[in-house]
Amino acid sequence: MVIPDFALNVPLAMQVTPADWPGGYWWHWLFFTIIIIAFVLIMVMGVIYIERRGMGRMQSRLGPNRTGPFGLLQPVADAIKVLLKENIVPATADKVVHWLAPIIAFSPVLMIFAVIPFQNGALLADLNIGILYIIAVSSVATVGVFMAGWGSSNKYSLLGAMRNVAAIVSYEIPLALTIVGVIIFSGSLSMNQIVVAQDIPYILVQPLGFLLFFIAASAEINRSPFDLMEADSELTAGFHTEYSGMKFAMFYLVEYAEAIAMSAIITTLFLSGWRGPWLPPWLWFLIKTIIVFFVMVWTRTTLPRVRIDQLMALAWKFLFPLALVNLFIAAIEVLVWPDISQWIFVGANIVIAALLVILGSKLFKIGWGRLEV
C-alpha cells in the first residue's frame, strides 16, 4: 500500500520525542501517572459543574449556585456527602462481584488516558497501536457494569446491564469503523502521530466520520439520548440501583471520566488534538476537550431518550452502513489520490456526507413498520 505523503513529510520538530527523563523511564511513568489521576479527578469535578450549570441555563434554571462563589464548590460538597454515606450491600447480592464491579468499571477509563497526548509527546505511553489499545481497553468497562447488574440481584439492575451490553456490542462496530477512516488518512495508529499528521482537522476531512463517531461515542458512554441503561423513568437507576456511598460515587466518577475520555479521544482524532496557534498546546487540548463535552451536554438537554429498539435500529441500520460507506470512500480517496491536497477532499466529503445522511435517513426504518397484534 502507498503510504500517504503528508504522513511522512512531517517537520522534524513535530516528531515524537522519546521519554528522555532524568532517572530513566520510571520518573516519566510516575510523573504522568500522577498527572493523569489528578487530571481525571479535577476534570470530573469541573465537568460536573459545567454540565449542571449549563444544563440548568438551557432549561431556564440557574443550576447549583449556593455552595461557594457561583456554586463552584457544589461538586466538592457532593463528593463529601457521598463519601460519608452508608454503604449498603443487598442481603441476596453476590458480594464479591458487587464489590469488585465499581473498580473494574473505573480502571479501564483511567487506562484510556495513558495514550492520550496532552501535547507533543507528552503522554504516559506513546504506543504505536494507541487507538487500537483504546478500543480494546474501553470495552472492559462494560464488564464492570454487567457485574454490577448481576451482583445486585435486582431485576432493574440486570435489565439495565443487559441493555448496556447490547448497546455497547452494537455501537462498538460503527465506532471502530469510523476510527479506521481516520487511521487511513493519518497513516498511523499512534495517538500522537494522528495529531501530528492532522494539518487539517479531520472533522473537515471526515465530516461524516465525526458525526457517526460522536453518535456512537455518546451511546458507548451511556449519555443521553442513549442513556437507556440508567433510564430513571423505566429502570429506577439501571445498574447502579443497589449502590450507595463510595461505590455509587465510583460509578458516578466512571460516567463522567468516560465522558471526558471520549471528549479527549474525539479531540485527538477529529479536532487536531493539541495543535493550534498562539496558546500553549496543553491549553488547546483542554479547551477542545471541554468544547466537545459541552456539545454532549447540549445534545443531552435537547434530545429525549430513545427506546431500546430505536437504539438498536440506529446502530445497525443507520450508523453501520454509513460507517462502512464512509470507510470505503476514505480508502478510495487515499489510495487513488495520495498526492493531492486534502483541502479538495474537504469539500467533496462534506457534500458526500450530506447526501449519505439524507439517503440513510430516507432508507432508515424501525422494524417492519407497525405490527398489528
Add this chain to the structure above:
Amino acid sequence: MKFENYGIGIIKGMAVTISHLFRHPTVSQFPEQRLNISRRSRGNELVWSREKCTGCATCAKACPQGAIEIVTSTNLKENKYEVEKYRVDTGYCIQCGLCVEACPYDALFMGYSYERAKYRRNDLIQADDELLESPERPVSGYFHPEIAEKLPKQTLLVEKVTEKRKKE
C-alpha cells in the same frame, strides 16, 4: 419533498436550547426574592374575629372536614351567645374556604400568610386568641373584595423576568 426527517428537527431543537443558554433564566430565588402571592389566596391559616363572631356555629356546620370546634354558652343578661372555645385543627383543613363563605357576620377570613409548617402535629391545632388577626397573620382578600383592594397586586414571574430582560 419535505426536509423534515433528515436531522433538521434535531438542529432546530438544538438552536432552541442554545438560545435559552443566553437568556435570563425564569426563576426567583425564593428565600431572598419573594413574589407577591395572589390577593385572594386561601392561605394556610384561618383568621377569626372575636368581636364580630356571634357563636352561631354556621362555620362548623359548613366545614366538610369537621375541623372547626366551637363551644358557646348563653348570656341571658345581654340575650346572646358567648364563645367559650373556638378551635380549628389546621391539619384537617383543606383550605376550601366554605366556612368563610358561610359566615353570616364576616367574622371569619382566610389567611394571607404562607410558610406555616410546624414540627409537631399538636402545633397545628389553633384555638381562641391564636386565631386573631395580627401583623404576622394578615387577612386574605378571599370572599372579601374590600380587603383584596388594599392588598398588593400579585406579581407574576413572567412580568419580572421580561422586565429584567428588557433592562439587559
